[in-house]
Amino acid sequence: MHYQEGLDYCATYNGATGxxxxxxxxxxxxxxxxxxxxxxxxxxxxxxxxETVRLLTSLNYMPKYICSPFITHPMSKSDEFWELLKTVNVVLVGRRAKEAEPVFQNRGVNIVETLKLEGIDQILSVQKQLESKKDQWDLAILAAGVPATILAERLANSTNHVVIDFGHALDVIIDGSKFDFDRLVEDFNENSI
Structure with a gap:
């Protein structure tokens, strides 16, 4: 099975490099x-x-806890979520982490680190940086496509901290109603040439 079929146009944007x-x-x-x-x-x-059911069946695996992959979108609009973030030290990781930092700070969130994560090859480097500073942060928000999916699990298990693969909810926080995934991919692909 080729689970990347139909997603080639956004593979590099989503960090599926390698x-x-x-x-x-x-x-x-x-x-x-x-x-x-x-x-x-x-x-x-x-x-x-x-396709996901087929994949899980082929792996003979069923996750214990399942939610919508879009749960982070309503979370990003929830006052309770923002109030919770104010009580912890937060790390932002991803292509737009630096761009998102002032938005979080304006909401009263203490951002202690922002790191870029572009592609599979950078996962280990970012992981080691955050592990070495684990006493300085409590929660990490990752928005880096496939690398975030891989890093979130690794980092949560190695640091025992909460790590959220926030996905495009970070784009929604930055862009608001102007969020347009296809436009972001198109701009990224044009600028990567």
């Missing part, structure tokens, strides 16, 4: 070690839901 077989192995390992997993329901996207 050997597809290796990426698949890393994502599956992460999937099997993550405490709460966001998976698409039939209502959210019938085709990808069915």
């Amino acid at each position: 050997n597809p077989k290796r990426i698949k192995e890393l994502v599956i390992r992460s999937l099997k070690s993550t405490k709460v997993i966001g998976l698409l329901s039939k209502e959210e996207h019938d085709y990808f839901h069915n």
Whole structure:
């Protein structure tokens, strides 16, 4: 099965850089070690839901805790979420982490570190940086596509801190109603040439 089919146009934008077989192995390992997993329901996207069920069946694996992969979108709009963030030291990781920092700070959140994460090859470096500073942060918000999926599980297990693969909710926080995934991909692809 080729689970990346149809996603080639956004693969580099989503950090899926490198050997597809290796990426698949890393994502599956992460999937099997993550405490709460966001998976698409039939209502959210019938085709990808069915493909996810096929994948999980082929792996003979069923996660214990499942939520919507879009749960972070309403979280980002929740006053309770923002109030919780004010009580901890937060790290932002991803292409737009630095851009998001002032938005979080304006909401009263203490951002102790922002790191860029572009592609699979940078996962280990970012992981080591954050592990070496684990006493300085309590919660990490990652928005870096496939690398975030892999790093979130690793970092949570190695530091015993809360790590959230926040996905495009970070873009929504930055862009608001102007968020346009296809436009972000298009701009990224044009600027990467």
